Amino acid sequence: MKLEKLTEGILFSHPVEESDRPILAGIRGDEFTLIIDAGNSKAHYQEFETALANQAFPKRNAVVLTHWHWDHIFGAASATGPVLAHRLTREKMMELKGYEWTDEALEARVQAGTEIEFCRSCIVKELPSPRQVAIRIPEIEVEDSLIVDLGRTRCVIEHIGSEHAKDHLIIYSEEDRVLFIGDILFVELYDGEWYWTPGKVERLIDRLLSYPAEWVVASHVYPVQSRAAFEAECAWIRWIGEVVEATDSLEAAKRMIGEKDPQRAEEGMGMAGWFFEGLKREIEKIDK
Numbered sequence: 365m366k367l368e369k370l371t372e373g374i375l376f377s378h379p380v381e382e383s384d385r386p387i388l389a390g391i392r393g394d395e396f397t398l399i400i401d402a403g404n405s406k407a408h409y410q411e412f413e414t415a416l417a418n419q420a421f422p423k424r425n426a427v428v429l430t431h432w433h434w435d436h437i438f439g440a441a442s443a444t445g446p447v448l449a450h451r452l453t454r455e456k457m458m459e460l461k462g463y464e465w466t467d468e469a470l471e472a473r474v475q476a477g478t479e480i481e482f483c484r485s486c487i488v489k490e491l492p493s494p495r496q497v498a499i500r501i502p503e504i505e506v507e508d509s510l511i512v513d514l515g516r517t518r519c520v521i522e523h524i525g526s527e528h529a530k531d532h533l534i535i536y537s538e539e540d541r542v543l544f545i546g547d548i549l550f551v552e553l554y555d556g557e558w559y560w561t562p563g564k565v566e567r568l569i570d571r572l573l574s575y576p577a578e579w580v581v582a583s584h585v586y587p588v589q590s591r592a593a594f595e596a597e598c599a600w601i602r603w604i605g606e607v608v609e610a611t612d613s614l615e616a617a618k619r620m621i622g623e624k625d626p627q628r629a630e631e632g633m634g635m636a637g638w639f640f641e642g643l644k645r646e647i648e649k650i651d652k
C-alpha cells in the first residue's frame with residue numbers, strides 16, 4: 365500500500381472510490397502510533413498497519429474510530445492495539461455485531477430500509493461472498509473529549525457529531541496542525557432522500573474552522589486540503605445553503621447556482637437538493 369507524507373509525523377493512505385475505502389492515517393508518537401480509522405476490511409487495516417511499520421512508525425498503536433459507518437470500522441477486528449470510539453459508536457457496533465452479512469441478509473436489510481444500496485454495493489466489492497465480518501467492540505469509550513499525548517504531539521479527540529453521524533469524533537494533532545474530520549461534513553444517508561440543514565451545516569463549519577489547522581483531512585476527499593482550500597470549500601457550501609434558504613423553489617436556487625458557478629454547477633445543484641430536503645424536514649418538524 366502506498367502511503368503519502370502529510371507532515372513529518374503523519375502518513376496517510378489514499379481513498380479508494382470503488383469499494384469506498386476511506387483515508388487511513390497514522391500519527392507518529394515517541395513510543396506509539398495513533399491510527400485514525402480502521403478501514404473497511406481486515407485486509408485494508410492490515411495493509412495500512414504493515415505499511416506504517418515499514419516506514420519505521422512505532423508498532424505499538426491505538427486506533428480511534430471517527431464514526432460507526434462500515435467503511436471506518438470493519439478493519440478494527442484485526443487491529444493489534446486498543447480501539448477507541450465514542451459511546452454511540454460502540455452502541456451502534458453492538459447492534460451491527462448481531463447482524464448477518466451474507467448477500468441475502470444484506471439485500472433483506474436494503475429492502476427493509478436498515479441498509480442502503482450504496483453501502484451494500486461497496487461491501488460486496490470489498491468483501492466478495494462468502495464473507496466473514498467480525499465486529500470488534502472498541503475497548504475505550506470516549507464521551508465528550510479526550511487528549512492522547514504521543515510525546516512528539518498531543519492529539520485532541522472531540523465529539524462533535526453531525527447529520528452524517530451523531531457519534532462523529534474529530535481528531536486534531538497539535539504539533540502537526542492537522543485536523544481529521546472523517547465524513548463529518550457530509551449529508552445524512554440512511555433516512556431516505558439525502559439531506560442536510562443550512563443552519564446545522566453553518567454551525568458545524570464554524571466549529572471545524574475554530575481549530576488552528578493548516579491541513580484538513582476528510583475521509584474520502586483527495587488530495588488532502590490545505591486550510592485555504594478547505595475555507596474556500598466551506599464558503600461555497602455555506603453560500604449554497606444561503607441561496608436555498610433565500611429562494612422558495614429548488615429550481616430557482618439551481619438557476620442561481622448555475623449562473624454564478626457554471627464549472628461546479630452540477631455538484632452545486634446536487635448540494636442544493638440536499639439542503640432543500642433538509643429545510644423541508646425542518647419545516648415539517650415545526651408543523652408537527
Ligand SMILES: [Zn+2]
Pocket residue numbers: 431433528529547
Ligand atoms: Zn460515514
